[in-house]
Amino acid sequence: MRIGILSRGQASFSTKRLMEACRARGHSCEVLDTLLFSVVVEAGRSSLLYQNRPFVGFDAVIPRIGASITFYGTAVVRQLEHMGVFVLNTSHAITVARDKLRALQLLSRHQVPFPPTVFVRSGDEVLTAVERVGGAPVIVKLVEGTQGVGVILAETSKVAQAIVETLSTVGKNVLIQKFVEESRGRDVRAFIVGGRVVAAMRRTALGDEYRSNVHRGARAEGIALSSAYETVALRAAEIMGLEVAGVDMLEGNDGPQVMEVNSSPGLEGIEGASRVDVASAMIRHLETVVDEGAVGPALRERAVLSHGMAIGELSVGDKLSGKRISEVVPNGVRVLSLVRRGASNEAPERSTQIATGDVLVIYGRPERLRALGAPTPTAEPAPRSTTP
DSSP: OEEEEEOSOTTSHHHHHHHHHHHHTTOEEEEEOGGGEEEEEETTEEEEEETTEEOOOOSEEEEOOOGGGHHHHHHHHHHHHHTTOEESSOHHHHHHHHSHHHHHHHHHHTTOOOOOEEEEOSGGGHHHHHHHTTSSSEEEEESSOOTTTTEEEESSHHHHHHHHHHHHHTTOOEEEEEOOGGGTTEEEEEEEESSSEEEEEEEEOOTTOOOOOGGGTOEEEEOOOOHHHHHHHHHHHHHHTOSEEEEEEEEETTEEEEEEEESSOOSHHHHHHHOOOHHHHHHHHHHHHOOTTOSOHHHHHHOSSOTTOEEEEEEOOTTTTTOBHHHHSOTTSEEEEEEETTEEEESOOTTOBOOTTOEEEEEEOHHHHHHHTOOSOOSSOOOOOOOO
16 A cells, blocks of 8 residues: 655654554555645545645555644645545544544533533633632643643632633633542553554653653553543544544543543554554554455445545435434444434434434445445545444
8 A cells, every 4th residue: 555644743753653664564655744735626626736746646644633733734634535535534533632622522422531621711700610620729721732731730719710811811712620639640541543442551740740741751651451441442532533542531539531532642652651563553454444446436436435435324214214323324334423404413322313304424334335225425524433
C-alpha cells in the first residue's frame, strides 16, 4: 500500500515510528505536511492539491492533526474522505474529540463516567458552578487544549472566578470541572486501535505538579488494565467514532473517570512505558480494513470510502418499523447515526427502536451492506463508530 501520514512534524517521534512501521511491513510511506494542501471545491467534484500538484495515488492516510490546526486539518481529512481515500480517523470523529465540551456531552448521553463539569462564560456564574461540581479546589480547563496546556488548578472559588473572567476577556471558552483529589497528579491512558486496547500506562506527575502529561516530565509505567477501565475506555473511543484513540482516565474512588479522548495520541510515552510496538499495531489494523479489490466496480463508483469499506443509508419502511436496531443491523455493520425527521442521533444505542421514515447511516464492508439492501451511500461520510 501507499500510505500517507498527515503531520506537520516529520521529525517527531510518533511520525518517525509510523514511518518505520509502514516500511517494515512492506508499504511505501510519505509524510504530508497538512498546511501544504489546498482544498479545491467545485460543483460535483472534490480534489486536493499538495504543493500545487494534484494529490493522487494514496491508498490510505493516517491523520496526525495538531490542536493548533484543527479546523484546517479536518477540512483536508474531510476532502480525502470525499475523494474516496481511506482515513484512519474521520474528520467528524477528530472534530468531536477535539472539542472537550462536545465530547463530554456525547459521553454523558451514553452514561460514560467523567468528573462533573459546568460550561461557563461569565465570571458571575463561577461561584455557583464551583458549588455545583462539589466545591473548590476545581479544574478550570480550556474547551480546546492539549498536553496540559489550558488546564489550571484553582484552589478557591475566588481564584476560579478570576481565571474565568481573565480568559473570557480574550474570547476563551472554559469548563469548570470537579478536581478528583484521590487521583492528583496521576492518570491512566489506554491506547486503543480498532476497538481493542493494545497498550496502557499510568502516568505520575513529579513533585507538586497536578498535570500528569509526559510532555511535562511525568513518569510513565506500563500496566494491565482492569476490566472496568478497559470497558470504559473502549466505550469512550467507540462513542467518539475513533479507530485510534488515547483515552485518559482518572482513578477515582468510584472507578474510572474519563478525562479526555485524544484523537492523535502520542507514541513515545506509551511505547516506552508498555514496551508494546503500538505503531505496528496501527499499521496492522490499517491493513485489515484497507482491503484492495474487495470493492466491486459498480459499488466503487458510489462508495464514499474506497478500498474495502463503504458508507450507506438504510431507509426504514413499514416492515422494519417497531424493530430495534440490533434486530435489523448485524454486528459486522456499524450504525453511525439515526436520522429522524431531519434530526441526527449520533451513535445510537443498538436497543433503539426504529420507525417508518427513519434513515440509518451505516458503515462496513460492501458485501454486508449489499446484504442489507443499502441504497446509495451518503454524499458526506459520517463518523465511523461502533454501537454497544
